[in-house]
Amino acid sequence: MCPARSVTAVDKKHQVIVDAQVFGSGQEQHTLKPILDTIQSRYKRLGISDDILGEQTIVTADTGFASESNMAYLHEPNINAYIPDNQFRSRDPKFNEQKAKYGKRHQDKKVRKKMTIPASEFQFDPVNKTCICPAGEQISFRGIRENTEGIQTAYFEGKLLQCRNCEKKHKCMHNPKSADHRKGAGRQVSFRLATDREPTYTDWMTNSSGMNLNNVSWPRRGESHG
Numbered sequence: 001m002c003p004a005r006s007v008t009a010v011d012k013k014h015q016v017i018v019d020a021q022v023f024g025s026g027q028e029q030h031t032l033k034p035i036l037d038t039i040q041s042r043y044k045r046l047g048i049s050d051d052i053l054g055e056q057t058i059v060t061a062d063t064g065f066a067s068e069s070n071m072a073y074l075h076e077p078n079i080n081a082y083i084p085d086n087q088f089r090s091r092d093p094k095f096n097e098q099k100a101k102y103g104k105r106h107q108d109k110k111v112r113k114k115m116t117i118p119a120s121e122f123q124f125d126p127v128n129k130t131c132i133c134p135a136g137e138q139i140s141f142r143g144i145r146e147n148t149e150g151i152q153t154a155y156f157e158g159k160l161l162q163c164r165n166c167e168k169k170h171k172c173m174h175n176p177k178s179a180d181h182r183k184g185a186g187r188q189v190s191f192r193l194a195t196d197r198e199p200t201y202t203d204w205m206t207n208s209s210g211m212n213l214n215n216v217s218w219p220r221r222g223e224s225h226g
Contacts, residue, residue, distance in 0.1 A: 116173060
């Protein structure tokens with residue numbers, strides 16, 4: 001069964017829902033553009049505004065919508081938007097003492113994440129784009145693409161038979177049973193390829209939202225505000 005994601009856009013000033021859609025994926029990142037495009041065309045079709053996103057509208061969305069492609073989409077037409085990336089709390093001095101003072105949220109209910117063999121234990125060759133796992137097996141190269149921060153990243157995945165019969169799979173995989181059936185997956189690992197890079201659209205959003213965080217009202221999870 002394919003996971004679905006429902007996304008709602010709300011006009012905060014008038015307290016009305018301006019769009020709601022369901023997408024056949026559990027990820028939010030790819031939903032921002034179709035939601036805003038739909039709102040833009042609807043407002044124009046109804047004669048409310050020829051360019052609602054280009055007027056005084058402020059668009060806010062939570063961290064789940066942050067990606068380099070979304071930042072580029074917002075930057076090109078100069079849409080006034082604020083979307084925090086997943087590192088914004090670590091950069092904000094107001095959160096420096098939060099954990100020490102209040103502790104972690106839901107700490108008593110949180111299930112501790114299983115520790116697995118880290119990516120640093122894999123032998124990655126950035127020139128030949130190969131990767132050797134801790135068991136000495138060369139795992140499959142799955143290509144290079146940008147991660148959510150716009151950094152070129154190489155992705156690898158162990159073959160099912162490699163991981164299924166591996167003595168280290170219980171220490172290497174979060175879910176070792178996923179290698180036991182043909183629709184499962186082997187261990188996945190990724191490596192950033194470059195640290196020296198040109199500024200990205202994510203950098204643009206980081207600088208924009210970082211200067212105005214105190215003045216922005218963030219939506220609840222799964223919402224975007226207009």
